[in-house]
Amino acid sequence: MAAERPRTTRRRRPGAAATAFLCALTTAGLYGCTDSGTPEPTPSTTPTAPVPQGVSPFTGLPARAAPVLAVKIDNVPPARPHTGLGAADLVYVEQVEGGQTRLLAVYSGQLPDRIGPVRSARESDIELLRQFGRPALAYSGSQSALKPLLKAAPLYALPPEDAPGAYVRDRGRAAPHNLYVLPGRALAAAPEAEDAKDIGFRFGPAPEGGEPVNERTVRFPASRYTFTWNAAEKDWRVTMDGRPARTTDDGPVTASTVVVQYVDIRPSRFHDVLGSVSPYTETVGSGSAVVLRDGRAHEARWSRPAAANGTAFTAAEGEPLNFAPGRTWVVLAPRG
Secondary structure, X not given: OOOOOOOOOXXXXXXXXXXXXXXXXXXXXXXXXXXOOOEEEOOOOXXXXXXXXXXXXXXXXXXXXXXXXXXXXXXXXXXXXXXXXXXXXXXXXXXXXXXXXXXXXXXXXXXXXXXEXXXXXXXXXXXXXXXXXXOEEEOOOOOHHHHHHHHHOOOEEEOOOOOHHHEEEOOOOOOOOOEEEOHHHHHHOOOOOXXXXXXXXXXXXXXXXXXXXXXEEEEEOOEEEEEEEEOOOOEEEEEEOOEEOEEOOOEEOEEOEEEEEEEOEEEEEEEOOOOOEEEEEOOOEEEEEEEEEOOEEEEEEEEEOOOOOXXXXXXXXXXXXXXXXXXXXXXXXXXX
16 A cells, blocks of 8 residues: 655745745746745736646646645535645535535645545535546545446445445544545555546736735625635635634644635436435536635626536636635525
């Protein structure tokens, strides 16, 4: 079994080495530098150009190519605080049964010791992850009728029965909120998982305009998320159901950019053990969105014409809407 990668702490603003790297990217038209050596976004001469080599397509920060691991994370109150969430490149919020939500956290390169608590996958995950190529997906089971679809999907399905050495139980927590995945071992069980690829995100200078905002709340039928701008740290602090979100290993949960993507959420043909119908979140199509970055809210449009395509976010005039480099949260909120 391959050794696990060492634990790393959550990404912070770029240090000196990262600053030098970002400054060198001016030839790619992605970043510029001030006289003080602080990276400062500059307009790209090719706004639709993909993120250049040596930069993560998920965060816009310097990164080596590495395989993608997606983890389905429990998010009811007994499952909190989470572990390993601060190392995620990208976090999706998805509605599940009863109006609750779960998180789909995406990692590439930066891996914590463990991630969780891990819970079951949903049909929507297959379509959502298609834009990542063929990633690995860690989850703790699914409805029996969904298993053949997960096995046939273009991803490496890694439930505990297929990668038993990649999971551990925390005896200090009650089941089912006590299962954790060891990401290094999970990726060792999926050696052909594809590296991070362009999923449509663009990073760079903040768009003009936008509305100053210190706080934005997004509501689901049985849960809510509030994102509060922290000007001192230049990030958004995440609050879940009225409580500040923290991790067991990395402090407050934060994001550099928050995307509220309004989507259709309809009943699927699957249900849980109690008979509750599982919702299906449509992530192919188009619609409206709000992008929160740098203490401002920007109205946007999203478009994903097919499952194999990435998701483009554009401003009113049609130009790509740049995200702030760093971790992005995408809240798949009910349309209307």
